[in-house]
Amino acid sequence: MNLSYLFDAAHWDLSAPGGFPQLILAHLGYVALALLIGTVIALPVGLWIGHTGRGSFIAINSGNAGRSLPTLGLLMLMVTLLGLGLTPVLIALTVLVIPPILTSAYAGMRSLDHRVVDAAKGMGMRPWQVLFKVEVPMALPVLMSGFRSAALQVVATATVAAAVGLSGLGRLLIDGLAVNDYSRVLAGAIVVAVLAVLLDLLLALVQRWIVSPGLSGRAQPRSRRATT
Amino acid sequence: MIQYLSNNHEVVLAALRQHIYLALLPILIGFVVSLPIGYLGVRFPWFYHPLVNVCGVLYSIPSLALFVFLPVILGTKILAPANIVVALTIYTVALLSRTVADGLRAVDPIVTQSATAMGYRRTRRLLDVELPVALPVILAGLRVATVSNISLVSVGALIGIGGLGQLFTRGFQLFYLEPIIIGIILSVLLAGLADLIIVLIQRAVTPWARFQRGGGTA
Amino acid sequence: MFRIRTIGAAITGIGLALSLAACGADSDPLAGDTKGSGSAAAVTVGSANFAESELLAEIYSQALEAKGVTVKRQFNIGARELYLKALQDKSIDLLPEYNGALLAALSTGGVPENISSPTDVLAALKKVLPAGTEVLEQSAAEDKDTLTVTKATADKYKLTSIEDLKAAAPTLKVGAGPEFQERHQGLKGLESVYGVKFKEFKALDAGGPLTMKALVDGDIDVGNIFSTDSGIATNKLVVLQDPKNLYTSQNVIPLIRTEAKTDAVSGALNAVSAKLTTENLTTYLAKIQVDKQDSATVAKAFLKDNGLA
Numbered sequence: 012m013n014l015s016y017l018f019d020a021a022h023w024d025l026s027a028p029g030g031f032p033q034l035i036l037a038h039l040g041y042v043a044l045a046l047l048i049g050t051v052i053a054l055p056v057g058l059w060i061g062h063t064g065r066g067s068f069i070a071i072n073s074g075n076a077g078r079s080l081p082t083l084g085l086l087m088l089m090v091t092l093l094g095l096g097l098t099p100v101l102i103a104l105t106v107l108v109i110p111p112i113l114t115s116a117y118a119g120m121r122s123l124d125h126r127v128v129d130a131a132k133g134m135g136m137r138p139w140q141v142l143f144k145v146e147v148p149m150a151l152p153v154l155m156s157g158f159r160s161a162a163l164q165v166v167a168t169a170t171v172a173a174a175v176g177l178s179g180l181g182r183l184l185i186d187g188l189a190v191n192d193y194s195r196v197l198a199g200a201i202v203v204a205v206l207a208v209l210l211d212l213l214l215a216l217v218q219r220w221i222v223s224p225g226l227s228g229r230a231q232p233r234s235r236r237a238t239t
Numbered sequence: 240m241i242q243y244l245s246n247n248h249e250v251v252l253a254a255l256r257q258h259i260y261l262a263l264l265p266i267l268i269g270f271v272v273s274l275p276i277g278y279l280g281v282r283f284p285w286f287y288h289p290l291v292n293v294c295g296v297l298y299s300i301p302s303l304a305l306f307v308f309l310p311v312i313l314g315t316k317i318l319a320p321a322n323i324v325v326a327l328t329i330y331t332v333a334l335l336s337r338t339v340a341d342g343l344r345a346v347d348p349i350v351t352q353s354a355t356a357m358g359y360r361r362t363r364r365l366l367d368v369e370l371p372v373a374l375p376v377i378l379a380g381l382r383v384a385t386v387s388n389i390s391l392v393s394v395g396a397l398i399g400i401g402g403l404g405q406l407f408t409r410g411f412q413l414f415y416l417e418p419i420i421i422g423i424i425l426s427v428l429l430a431g432l433a434d435l436i437i438v439l440i441q442r443a444v445t446p447w448a449r450f451q452r453g454g455g456t457a
Numbered sequence: 458m459f460r461i462r463t464i465g466a467a468i469t470g471i472g473l474a475l476s477l478a479a480c481g482a483d484s485d486p487l488a489g490d491t492k493g494s495g496s497a498a499a500v501t502v503g504s505a506n507f508a509e510s511e512l513l514a515e516i517y518s519q520a521l522e523a524k525g526v527t528v529k530r531q532f533n534i535g536a537r538e539l540y541l542k543a544l545q546d547k548s549i550d551l552l553p554e555y556n557g558a559l560l561a562a563l564s565t566g567g568v569p570e571n572i573s574s575p576t577d578v579l580a581a582l583k584k585v586l587p588a589g590t591e592v593l594e595q596s597a598a599e600d601k602d603t604l605t606v607t608k609a610t611a612d613k614y615k616l617t618s619i620e621d622l623k624a625a626a627p628t629l630k631v632g633a634g635p636e637f638q639e640r641h642q643g644l645k646g647l648e649s650v651y652g653v654k655f656k657e658f659k660a661l662d663a664g665g666p667l668t669m670k671a672l673v674d675g676d677i678d679v680g681n682i683f684s685t686d687s688g689i690a691t692n693k694l695v696v697l698q699d700p701k702n703l704y705t706s707q708n709v710i711p712l713i714r715t716e717a718k719t720d721a722v723s724g725a726l727n728a729v730s731a732k733l734t735t736e737n738l739t740t741y742l743a744k745i746q747v748d749k750q751d752s753a754t755v756a757k758a759f760l761k762d763n764g765l766a
Contacts, residue, residue: 028657075382079430081390083397083404084423087411091419095667095676163299170301174397175411176661176671182635184303186660188398189635191538193311200304207299247751317539318531318548399506399534408533412508414666415749 016187017198029182031202037178038206041100041169046162048101049108054154057113061120061150062142070117077110083171090175100172107168108161115157119150148223155218159211166207170199180206243417251406255425258402261323262389263433268324269331270381276332277339277377278365287340297333302326302394323395330391331384338380342373375448378441382434389430393422403429499527500717503540503549506533507663508752509600509685509742513553513709515756517726523766524725536636536663537562545587550717551726556582556595557705558602559712561642563587575599575706591718593726595710596733602642602664602704604631604697605682607672611695618698622653622679631655632671633681634663642704643681650703655679666746685735687743709733732763 016022025032060070082103089099123146131145173181183199186192244251280290305326310317313325346369354368393404401408406422409415441448500521504514511532518528531549534540537558543549556578563585572581579595586592604619611617614625622629637643638658647653659676661667664683672680673692682689682696684707689696711726737759744755760766 075386075430075434076427078383078386079390079427079434081393081404081407081423081426083393084407084419084426087407088416088419088423090667091411091414091416094674095671163295167299167301170303171394173660174303176632176659176667181301181303182660184301184307185397186635186638188303188307188539189536189660190639191542192639193307196304196307200300200308203301203304204296204299208296211295211299243751246754250751250753316543316546316548318534318543396533397535398539399503399531405533408506409511411667412506412511412533412662412665413746413749414670417749 013194013197016183016192016194017201022198029186031198034178034180034182035202035206038166038169038180038203041097041104041172041179042162042165042210044097044101045104045108045165045169046158048105049112049161050158052105053109053112054116057116058120058142058147058150061117062146064121067117067121070113074110074114077106077113080106082107082168083174086171086175095176097177099175100169100177103171104165104169108165111157111161111164112154115154115160116150118157119153120146122153123149149226151222152218152226155214155222159214159218162210162214163207166210167203170203240417240421244421247418251421251425254403254405254422255429256402257320257400258389258392258404258426258429261320261392261395261400261402262327262385262429264324265327265331266381266385266388269328269335269384272328273332273335273339276336278343280336280340281343287344290340291337294333294337297329302330302391303397305329306395306398318399320400323392323400327388327391331388334384334387335377335380339373339377342376342380343369345376346372371445374445375441378437378445382437385433385437386430389426389433393426499529500551500722501529501531501549503534503543503552504532505537505540505552505663506535507665507683508745509664509683509738510553512742512745512752512755513738515752516729516759517551517553517711519753519756519760520725520729520765521722523760524721526719526721526725536634538636541587544590544712544714547714551711551713551722554592554710554712555600555707556592556710557707558642559710560585560705561640561646564641573702573705575708578706578708579710586712589715590712591715593711593713593718593723594730595708596730597735598709598733598738599684599707599735600709600738601684601699601707603682603684603699604647605672605680605689605694606678606697607675608693608695610678616695616697618700619647619651619653619703620700622697623651626653626655626679629655629678630657630659630676631679631681632659632661632668632677634665634668635660636663637681646703650701685739685742687739687746691747709738728765729760732765737763 021027022030023032024030027033057070060066085106086099086103089102093099127149128141128145131141136144169179170181170184172179173185180199180203183195183202187195187199276290280287306322309315309322309325310319313322315321350372351364351369354364359368392402393407395401396404396408403422403426406418410418410422502514502518502521504510514530514532518530521528531543534543534549540549540552541562544552556575560572560578560582563582572578575595579592582592604622606616610629614621616622616625631644633643638660639645644655644658647655659671661671661677664681664686668677668680668682669686669688669692671677672682672694682694684696688694709730711730713722713726741755741759744750744758745752757766
């Protein structure tokens with residue numbers, strides 16, 4: 012295993028085109044935009060289905076249906092249709108992140124203890140108060156786990172953008188492969204994996220911060236933690 | 240579209256056949272390997288967190304990188320389909336061992352205790368009680384792994400072995416939509432069919448789940 | 458216990474189905490692993506990842522099949538750097554090559570000076586071929602790498618040859634396959650031979666539609682397009698001349714592992730090379746690129762039209 016490419020200082024120059032900083036930036040840009048658009052679309056739909064119980068069929072099955080769409084094929088289709096640019100990548104990656112977010116939003120809402128919701132109603136909360144003050148906060152742990160798995164997946168998959176002439180860390184894989192430079196491919200794989208781990212840690216911190224201590228079990232003695 | 244299919248049915252069928260093989264063999268191997276690994280994560284509680292973390296990291300390695308690197312590690316030929324099979328097996332194991340561990344951990348202690356009280360020893364209790372109870376969770380994980388494997392195989396086309404993915408690269412090199420669309424449709428249908436088969440197996444082997452609604456299969 | 462056994466049975470069933478699928482397939486996916494035993498087995502034909510290479514590989518394959526040779530197709534492998542490796546690890550036995558580009562790839566420090574005619578290139582190439590490989594007879598069909606610009610760009614910067622690019626290049630973007638960055642017949646040679654250094658390199662595809670589209674759409678200013686590409690004429694593009702012969706002669710030639718070279722194989726392929734010309738290659742390639750016919754049909758037509766099958 013040859014790490015020379017990874018540790019070559021010239022590749023870490025901020026201004027070097029094709030250097031790590033620029034590739035990481037482009038990569039994170041794809042990931043962030045895809046997650047943002049995916050969340051904006053999937054979260055309300057998932058919450059609504061979970062809240063009302065209407066259309067559960069869609070929520071349950073869209074997960075696997077979305078996952079089964081091959082990202083590479085979708086990307087190549089979009090580039091063939093729309094030409095080079097950011098749009099095709101975003102479409103392909105957004106399709107990838109919608110299912111886990113939608114499914115987990117739904118599952119989070121469904122897993123709620125109905126007694127709590129009834130109690131909230133009994134206290135005189137309005138429907139939107141029940142939703143945002145009780146249901147959503149309680150669904151957060153499940154929701155966040157779906158969001159984290161979406162993030163993990165999209166970080167690894169965003170590399171396919173390079174296969175259609177776009178940027179991101181996939182460039183290291185595709186270019187390294189094309190010129191038979193394994194050191195570069197290895198560097199790309201390592202940076203992607205590290206990026207994924209860091210992002211997951213960051214999201215874990217966010218989760219700790221936004222999920223109520225009463226739910227995550229931190230306010231309870233260790234032995235009584237929920238297994239989910 | 241129809242014309243493309245009739246002119247190229249041999250190419251398409253060969254691609255489909257390779258796709259099925261490359262996607263499902265890893266599922267089979269991965270499932271068998273994950274059961275003991277997942278069990279270890281339950282049997283030895285200290286092992287659970289490292290297991291989850293290692294699986295997370297493995298799952299975040301880009302598939303293309305894995306396809307390219309395995310020949311270096313395994314000494315296989317660079318175009319050997321074995322590279323794809325091993326890479327997808329790694330993803331399957333990464334996904335399933337965690338699910339197996341989670342499934343087994345979620346078994347109600349009361350159930351385990353009752354079984355123990357009835358005289359079940361550890362191995363028989365595991366096989367006859369805990370595993371069947373954990374099955375819905377494990378099979379839900381298997382569905383995810385199967386479907387994502389079927390979608391991942393196509394990435395192999397970037398190095399010349401990718402089942403239906405070859406239709407993508409072929410179409411892409413000519414800016415020709417038909418093969419790409421046919422590839423996507425077949426890939427989705429294949430995933431749907433595989434998913435359905437697992438659901439049917441799940442129904443057959445967990446008849447009790449039909450009586451208690453919402454058995455926790457998210 | 459019953460349920461576990463059911464699952465066991467299901468797994469066995471799937472396994473059985475898989476092994477049956479594998480046996481029934483004429484393209485046994487795992488066969489690549491076990492072959493190379495030296496029996497008069499199949500010949501594996503490879504190709505690079507662009508349409509013309511695949512067409513030529515398909516023509517070779519069908520010509521071999523017409524002579525009773527069993528052929529396995531392993532097309533679309535990737536760039537030269539990758540498929541040469543596949544040839545050396547015996548994943549493939551032969552594939553279509555281009556004499557000048559292959560020579561440039563195999564010569565360390567670039568192509569020797571003053572080599573440009575097809576015969577000179579072939580002679581030089583034979584000296585540098587990797588052990589265990591050889592080339593068969595080369596064809597008259599040429600497909601050069603070119604640097605190509607749109608009419609508008611050519612007018613704007615007054616470009617007719619690569620030499621003229623020297624002044625304009627620092628403001629221009631060039632697009633090509635990723636391998637172009639590292640090749641002598643790419644950015645390296647452009648800089649050392651012509652002193653041309655571009656503002657930016659964009660990794661696209663090897664003379665494929667992506668580079669063509671990027672060039673026409675103005676995403677790049679200069680594209681590495683193959684001279685047989687029918688898009689040059691359709692889009693009224695300007696091919697820049699190459700007075701210093703950075704891109705030496707590029708005749709289509711089969712590259713083969715010596716172990717796979719039998720009389721039947723070389724006979725069939727030499728017959729193909731004898732019929733291939735730049736004109737007919739361009740015509741048949743257009744059937745794929747423009748008319749979207751598949752390579753098997755076009756290859757069949759080529760062989761039939763030339764009395765080879």
